[in-house]
Amino acid sequence: MxxxxxxxxxxxxxxxxxxxxxxxxxxxxxxxxxxxxxxxxxxxxxxxxxxxxxxxxxxxxxxxxxxxxxxxxxxxxxxxIDSKLKEKEGFYENIFQKVETEIKLDENLPNFLMNCFIKPNLEYKLNQKKEIELIIKKVILEYLINNTFIENPIISKLIKMQHSKKNINVNFGAWIQKTxxxxxxxxxxxxxxxxxxxxxxxxxxxxxxxxxxxxxxxxxxxxxxxxxxxxxxxxxxxxxxxxxxxxxxxxx
Structure with a gap:
């Protein structure tokens, strides 16, 4: 239907x-x-x-x-869903959501919509979660405040847009869905x-x-x-x- x-x-x-x-x-x-x-x-x-x-x-x-x-x-x-791939997506989605929550607490920052493009074929370990979170937060804040992109092992590109709130979207790039x-x-x-x-x-x-x-x-x-x-x-x-x-x- x-x-x-x-x-x-x-x-x-x-x-x-x-x-x-x-x-x-x-x-x-x-x-x-x-x-x-x-x-x-x-x-x-x-x-x-x-x-x-x-x-x-x-x-x-x-x-x-x-x-x-x-x-x-x-x-x-x-x-x-494919549970193994979703586990990886969820790992990064949770980190970006936490970074967004922390950034929202800073009332001095302007509203924005930040689209974050993730590098392909990233691997991860659970014990690296805090380290990854700090890298992501630093990269986003630097781009938000100074419009400068810091080379890093996680984010390949950022696109900043005007918005009514403070929001961060994570983008895993192009993919081919499995049947x-x-x-x-x-x-x-x-x-x-x-x-x-x-x-x-x-x-x-x-x-x-x-x-x-x-x-x-x-x-x-x-x-x-x-x-x-x-x-x-x-x-x-x-x-x-x-x-x-x-x-x-x-x-x-």
């Missing part, structure tokens, strides 16, 4: 679907970052159903409860399958699974439209959402 609505239509409906649940979480955005992302994914998923389905409530067992024509349905959410395989899909389903029985005991007879792929990053997958897969699962329906391309596939 392809979402053919205009961008303005999508934003309006998405806001209607998720704002009651996101607004409260935004009071502590950093703490609730993961749940906010999940809600946004589910909101994009529900756009395909033309207001027939809404989020009834947030939950952890399962992740969400949907209202489909006054019937309650459990929905499990799973982002499918998702049958094995990856089945493994993702298996991780969630064991939880269904408890959810049914809690009174939710129907359970759906939403797998999300195609987000930004080298660790994400793109869909293989020629994949042939037979699925035996207790989930009544299983969907794959291509996040960036806004395409939904029902595979069960």
């Amino acid at each position: 392809k979402n053919n609505k205009s961008i303005s239509e999508d934003y309006s409906l998405l806001d209607e679907l998720i704002s009651p649940f996101v607004s409260e979480l935004m009071t502590n955005k950093e703490k609730n970052q993961q749940k906010i992302l999940e809600i946004c994914h589910v909101g994009k998923f529900l756009l395909f159903f033309k207001k027939q389905i809404q989020i009834d409530s947030l939950s952890e067992k399962p992740d969400f409860i949907l209202n489909f024509n006054d019937e309650k349905i459990g929905l499990e959410h799973q982002i499918v 998702i395989t049958k094995e990856v899909i089945l493994n993702a389903i298996s991780k969630k399958e064991s939880k269904i029985e408890n959810y049914i005991k809690n009174g939710l007879q129907k359970q759906w699974l939403l797998l999300v792929i195609g987000s930004n990053g080298k660790s994400s997958f793109e869909m293989n439209n020629n994949i042939n897969i037979e699925i035996e699962s207790k989930f009544e329906r299983i969907y794959i959402l291509e996040d960036f391309d806004n395409i939904l596939h029902q595979i069960k």
Whole structure:
């Protein structure tokens, strides 16, 4: 299924679907970052159903409860990624986020948006985290204050822009996304399958699974439209959402 609505239509409906649940979480955005992302994914998923389905409530067992024509349905959410590559991306993303937090405390600095391009094929060790953080902070501050780029082993290029806040974006450069395989899909389903029985005991007879792929990053997958897969699962329906391309596939 392809979402053919205009961008303005999508934003309006998405806001209607998720704002009651996101607004409260935004009071502590950093703490609730993961749940906010999940809600946004589910909101994009529900756009395909033309207001027939809404989020009834947030939950952890399962992740969400949907209202489909006054019937309650459990929905499990799973982002499918290459975990090894994501670990590396996450290592650097966490450092840049910490640097951003520290820089925001300096009220003497102007607002800015700093795009930081990371050198390819970087390796890392956990015990180097503080050292890397200090290098990144020094390079960004020097460029921000004096417009001078310090040669360093981590950042290849900086682009500074005017902005309403103080924000730092980390860019891992160009990449080619891997195509998702049958094995990856089945493994993702298996991780969630064991939880269904408890959810049914809690009174939710129907359970759906939403797998999300195609987000930004080298660790994400793109869909293989020629994949042939037979699925035996207790989930009544299983969907794959291509996040960036806004395409939904029902595979069960």
